[in-house]
Amino acid sequence: MIEARTLAEAYLYLELTLPVGDDAVDYDRHTTLDRRDDEHYLLRFDGPYGDRHWNIEVTVPLASHRAADGPTLCYGSGRSRLLDAGQWYAIEDGYAGMARTGLTRLAHSGPDEATYLAVVAAWDAARAAADEIAKFLPPDAEEVPAEAFWTEHGRSVRAARPEAFRRDRLDTARNGYRRRLDEAQSRIAGTGAQRPGTPGPTPAGGPTDPVPVRVRSLAEAHVHLDLRPCGCGSAGFPRDRMTVLVDDPDRLLVRYAGPCDGCGAPRDVVFELPPAADRSDGPAYLFSGPADGPSEALDAADWLGVAEGYGALADALLAAVEADVSGDAEGRWRDPQERAAMVRLLAGAAAAVEEVLKFLPGQAPALPAAAFWTGPGRERYARQRDLFDRDRLTRWCAHRWRVLDEFTARYGR
Known part of the structure; x- marks a missing residue:
């Protein structure tokens, strides 16, 4: 009998064991979770998929599952014996893609609590999968060794993305996922922590203007506001009243300020534009002129x-x-x-x-x-x-x- 460390790992194993196909798997109908005995769960998929009938069973120790409970996702203690490093990267990459898709939706459609929470969960799952890959790294090695890839799926992922299993990539990715989660959880807890790209707290000495963001047009400014949402996940706040702070031959400073549509927190962003920049306030067909160089606000x-x-x-x-x-x-x-x-x-x-x-x-x-x-x-x-x-x-x-x-x-x- 195959044993997983946690239910989360058991479900992933079940999903990755079925072959990739065009049809949707009816997990709800054919998957059951029961107590096998006083110490184990039994997760079973028993149903048709593709051109055959599948019966897949995975046990999970109750104690291991309870040990994994916490504020963030954990697939289990120790190194996985069910999923190899390549499979964990496929999981990480998939969840990170889901999170980015959710952020794009929030940027275009405005505040949506369900989408924001789904984005947070996706970043957490990507972080947990990256942590699983790191467990295969020997202490002094710069990349995950070949023996950490024992499935055909995992080996094919490694062949396609060898750089994904280097220590430097893993360190960068894991730190990035944790930073996103810390920022989101701090905002939810009301600590006042800010996401990157949002103005910081007002100093005790009195109000101060945020550092201007250099853009080439107001169209680019709006994209910047879309991609740097409030910590609650909403990019929306009143933008119909732009304040001109400085308008002289050398530079143009404008301000967008107002309460966040999602949580009501104040937002205040100042942009610096060239004096001859397009000042049409609203969506435009182009984000910069033909002779303008690359953006300094967005990479x-x-x-x-x-x-x-x-x-x-x-x-x-x-x-x-x-x-x-x-x-x-x-x-x-x-x-x-x-x-x-x-x-x-x-x-x-x-x-x-x-x-x-x-x-x-x-x-x-x-x-x-x-x-x-x-x-x-x-x-x-x-x-x-x-x-x-x-x-x-x-x-x-x-x-x-x-x-x-x-x-x-x-x-x-």
Whole structure:
């Protein structure tokens, strides 16, 4: 009988034991959890999947499960004997991706307690999986040894992402996950701790202006506000009243301030713009001018996330309208407001890819490490460096502009 350290590990083993396929696994219907005896649970999947019937059983000591209870997720004490290092990385990567997707949703849709709590849980699960990988590291080794990969799945992950199992990558990732969790838990507890990118507490000597964030347009300022939410997870607060603090030939300072839509905490962000910057307050088709250099406020991974978020939302809306046989796509996009909103999404996706490309020096084939200065940005660069290849980004940018051109050619702007 296979024994897991905790129920959390047992469920993961069950999910990873079934082969990857196109069909959804009906876990609710075919999974049971019972007391096997006075000392063990028995987790059983007994049902069909693919072209065969599966029966998978895992026991879990009650004492081990209780020992893992706590404020953060723990898959068990000691090193896993069920899942190898490659499988743990697949779990870490999956949960980190879920967390980033949730943050994108919060940035676009505003406060949503359920989504915020799901993001926190996903970061916690990614942190716990990274901790499991680190358990395979010998004390003085710089990377996880080959014997830590005993499944075909794990070995294939290692072959595809060898850098993921280096000590430096693991240290960076684990510290990053813990920082996110500490910030979230401190905010929830009302200690006043701030997430990166939000203004700090007011000093005892009196009010002070936050350090200005240098942006190239108000459109970029709005993206910065979207990607640096309040500690409660909400990016929303009243932005319709922008205050001009300084407006002279050398520089322009503007302030956005107001209570957070989610928790009511005060938000106060000051931006510094070039004197000739675009001052249109609201979404724009471009985030900077053709002659402007790369962003100083958002790194390349930030912009890649913006492009992915805008593009995924636009593509989903277009597909949903086209697939609705009872609807009228032509009529939907004849509505000026609906059409303008779609044009902004499509143009924003293309323009955000252009922002990533602005970090390319000269004729370099790929973005340099210096284009990533945030913790999440450096982690993504280490994990998915191939996404920042010049040829790939150039093709993707051309595709996004082509989708916009096809839309406007059919429906107009």
